[in-house]
Amino acid sequence: MEQKTIGLLGGMSWESTLEYYKNINQGINKKLGKHHSAKIAMVSVDFEPIEVLQSSGIWEDETAKILSKAAKQIEAANADFLLICTNTMHKVLPQIEQNINIPILHIADAAAEAILKDGLKKVGLLGTAFTMEQEFYKERLQSHGLEVVVPQKEDREIVHKVIYDELCLGITKESSKKEYIKIINFLAQEGCEGIILGCTEIGLLVQQEDVDVKLYDTAAIYANKAVEMALG
Structure with a gap:
């Protein structure tokens, strides 16, 4: 079977990009067997200048x-389609689209597809403040008919804070895990049938066995969709 080449725009953070690379290669090997692995063209950016821009509050144009x-x-390396290996930076997906001629797979579309397949309608959303509070991500999910709930301000x-000060630096703390579980359980009590891990680092801290409510790890879902497209 002829594979398409998957484009990965990574480094935001490299900790989660590692998971994309691993999950996609494992997914291809599971489908094709033997010594098959994924055809990938990846560019990994330096996250520090991007994080500084995000902290400034006026980051959209420069990022x-x-x-x-x-x-x-990535396009010049003959990728057939592109994944942006971070939820937050999908905010600038429209600007990136204007500069390339290959399609970009949207992570929120992949997540919505998985949620709707399970028959869910109301979901909680965890992620960076940008992802939870701005409309670019929630509106994409809502366009699929989902009701989206975010945690309270505190x-x-x-x-x-845990994402940027810990997870992006490869730090996982038991105290932070407990806080996340408490927040997830509160959203479930508010009627959320599933929880979107809308930052690809969150899956490094909280796994399905930690909570009763269904978790939707966007990194894993996005990787699975990439495998499907590469073989489709």
């Missing part, structure tokens, strides 16, 4: 330039 340049390099601050 779009950085990521568009990287996306062009809990959003905890979720965001």
